[in-house]
Amino acid sequence: MSAVSQILVAYLLDLAMGDPPWLPHPVRFWGRVISWWEKEIMPRISSPGYQRVWGTVFALTVLLFAFAASWGSIYVLAKINPLLGAILSIYLISTTVTTHELGTAAKRVKEALLDGNLGQARNKVGEIVARDTGNLPKRELVRATVESVAENTVDGIIAPIFYAFLGGAPLAMLYRAANTLDSRLGYKNMPYRYWGWASARIDDILNYVPARLSHLIIPAAAFALGKHPTGWLTIRRDGRKHPSPNSGIPEAGMAGALGVRLGGYNYYQGRREFRPYLGDDNKVLDTFTIKEAVRISYLSSMLTLALGSLVLIGFSKIA
Secondary structure, three states: OOOHHHHHHHHHHHHOOOOOOOOOOOHHHHHHHHHHHHHHHHHHOOHOOOOOOHHHHHHHHHHHHHHHHHHHHHHHHHHOOHHHHHHHHHHHHHHHHHHHHHHHHHHHHHHHHHOOHHHHHHHHHHHHOOOOOOOOOOHHHHHHHHHHHHHHEEEHHHHHHHHHHHHHHHHHHHHHHHHHHHHOOOOOOOOOHHHHHHHHHHHHHHHHHHHHHHHHHHHHHHOOOOOOHHHHHHHHHHHHOOOOOHHHHHHHHHHHHHOOEEEEEEEOOEEEEEEEEEEOOOOOHHHHHHHHHHHHHHHHHHHHHHHHHHHHHHHHHHH
């Protein structure tokens, strides 16, 4: 199977199945490795300098293992039978893409809000964001969900597809490992400030190009769905306001497309932090906003696939 065919099948596999708990999943494996590191290694080193050094060594080791194990497994199976190698490649790529899981998570929040069950909605939002959700009102639950959909459209869809086109399953797996490290260790609060420094920087670097691709893809998807054609302008105006070098781009694009304002005060472990406002407060944040954000996210994934396929096919013909 061609590289394009493998990526398309992997995308459809994720869209149909998501991440069934009965199937082995690399992210769960890395999660256990990181949990072991947090429990067994981190408490033993108190020096900030050594924490940064060993945090960097740990992050690079995980990334190297993710790439090498993927490449080696596919290579060995392909030697036995090319179809086996292709099947493993498809499965591994599908585990890096989260189109199904992202849409499902947002839908669960929306359904809980429609049922008037704020407690359940807070729990569901707490599963997809790092901020405190225990006391959030409905509007803030919607905001958190839309921001998560926007950010993860890059982290969980555009970026892994981009790296799958660039370097196949091994590079996509390396990216997913980096993203998992950042989500677990890449915080500025203690005890992660120095341990997670390298994980956060690596994730920023790997997301730099995919986030800027979203500058085109998210507004294009929104325009195709008949939404506000101001996503590009909102990104240009507000995209750099976010403390993250990458997250502000998809969030500003989503805010402009939906005609809503994102950002505001968040609480992390009881600590209040302000996130700059993105977009204009033209429409009310409600459950319909979540539905429309997910539609934009889904179409963005399809546009990413189409763009990547065209580029890869074009390069193969030139070569």
